[in-house]
Amino acid sequence: MREGIDYLPRRAAERVTDAMSDTRVIVVNGARQVGKSTLAEKVLREHGGVGRFLDDGVTRAAAAADPSAFVQHDGLMLIDEVQRVPDLWLEIKYLVDRNQRPGQFLLTGSARLLGLRSLPDALPGRSETVELWPFSQGEIDDAPDGFVDAAFAAGAELRAEPSELRKKDYLARAARGGYPEALRRDSPRRRARFFDGYVADLIARDVKQVADVERASDMRTLVSLLAAQTTGLVSYNRLSGDLGLTAPTVRKYLEILETVYLVRTVPAWSANATTRAVATPKVFFVDSGIAAHLGAGEGALLENFVLGELARQLTWSETFASLHHYRDRDQYEVDAVLEDNARRVVGIEVKAAETVRAEDFRGLRLLQRKLGDQFHAGFVLYTGRESFSFGNGMTCLPISALWTC
Incomplete structure (x- = not known):
């Protein structure tokens, strides 16, 4: 087995990059520990932007306390494990409904997000979901x-x-x-x-x-x-x-x-x-x-x-x-x-x-x-x-x- 297994190229990366050119919200969805964060951070480094990681307690508390302020940004924003603060979903929807610029949000989640009861709304026509599986x-x-x-x-x-x-x-x-x-x-x-x-x-x-x-x-x-x-x-x-x-x-x-x-x-x-x-x-x-x-x-x-x-x-x-x-x-x-x-x-x-x-x-x-x-x-x-x-x-x-x- 080669070293640096986390950094082996993923076929999903091309799909994410393609979606960045014409889609407002890209969701990388998949099982826990398949490399979603690694892939998303690589995209963030290539495109520039800001990253927010909701596994961090302080970051999660800030997102829950003021979700509207949390999602304000220029360029690209990565929100990792977005399902941890469901109220962010409506704020993201509000923003992208008023600004049709592609590549605004890159979201990751460890469950099929649209199947979660805690998420208040979907983003039809505004988002593309890329499923990331364990390595092929x-x-x-x-x-x-x-x-x-x-x-x-x-x-x-x-x-x-x-x-x-x-x-x-x-x-x-x-x-x-x-x-x-x-x-x-x-x-x-x-x-x-x-x-x-x-x-x-x-x-x-x-x-x-x-x-x-x-x-x-x-x-x-x-x-x-x-x-x-x-x-x-x-x-x-x-x-x-x-x-x-x-x-x-x-x-x-x-x-x-x-x-x-x-x-x-x-x-x-x-x-x-x-x-x-x-x-x-x-x-x-x-x-x-x-x-x-x-x-x-x-x-x-x-x-x-x-x-x-x-x-x-x-x-x-x-x-x-x-x-x-x-x-x-x-x-x-x-x-x-x-x-x-x-x-x-x-x-x-x-x-x-x-x-x-x-x-x-x-x-x-x-x-x-x-x-x-x-x-x-x-x-x-x-x-x-x-x-x-x-x-x-x-x-x-x-x-x-x-x-x-």
Whole structure:
């Protein structure tokens, strides 16, 4: 691992810079400790301006006491962890409604800000949100991170360079995760200390900031249950029985875990041609290192790893696409379904094996039969070395194709 992991270039930086040229308020949103402040400070140094950091008690008290005076400035103002003083939101809205100059505010937050009940209003038409995830593999390895664009551009003709990685290497990468602090720690034991403290702190602090949760132990149990079934379909009734809570309460708790960027749900994909599709979402952890720490099995961990890399790429890819999964009542399934604005579909299956068989394309071929020309390509990502065509729009690629293409 290279030194200075916090200062590795982030793909989100280009999005922030672009937004500065035509948008009044830029919000960098993401999980705690993914490097939002580091990125924002770098932008501030490049553009000039003033920085305000609400983790500092005096600064936070001043913002709460006189939010109108706090936001007055020339040029660019960075407000770090803006959700800590919700009253700032209306003052920012007031200012940018009267001055349409781009690049006035750069805000960071550790929760999905517009989902917080404490924020009084949104900024439609005035702001752009840039999501910052834990490091991608391409950011860590200085690799292209271009699979999403390449898959839609080349379709089943896409090929990747032979990979030197094997199953154990992919599992090690998944267990390492992408948080800067975890990447700095060479020892798995020391990383485990980080992950354990991270989850505990998130539940103790961030969850309470978002919503009233009477028993933190229930939330911790839910996190463990989700890890045991990561990338599986979400059964609110089963989780309700395991936790002794009502299904609506479980649903609310899961929404909270999404708001604080611990997990992400993947909606089910369906179309008129696939009427037997199951509408249940599935869930994965924003960082695969946490999923590994909480005991996710090998197959589920690798799928979590792949879903996370895809979700990261969708925040910067030139292709505007959405991430779904597919499963029907006949047990056909596809781990990831990407659909672009032209309604072209790319299906992706994840296999922990170092070999691929024709039957591994079973779910992909079903989608292809049902969708016809709408189906653009099907890929099986596996832990082997080579790329091969399996005919009729189907290809297997090493998992490393996600960041090397």
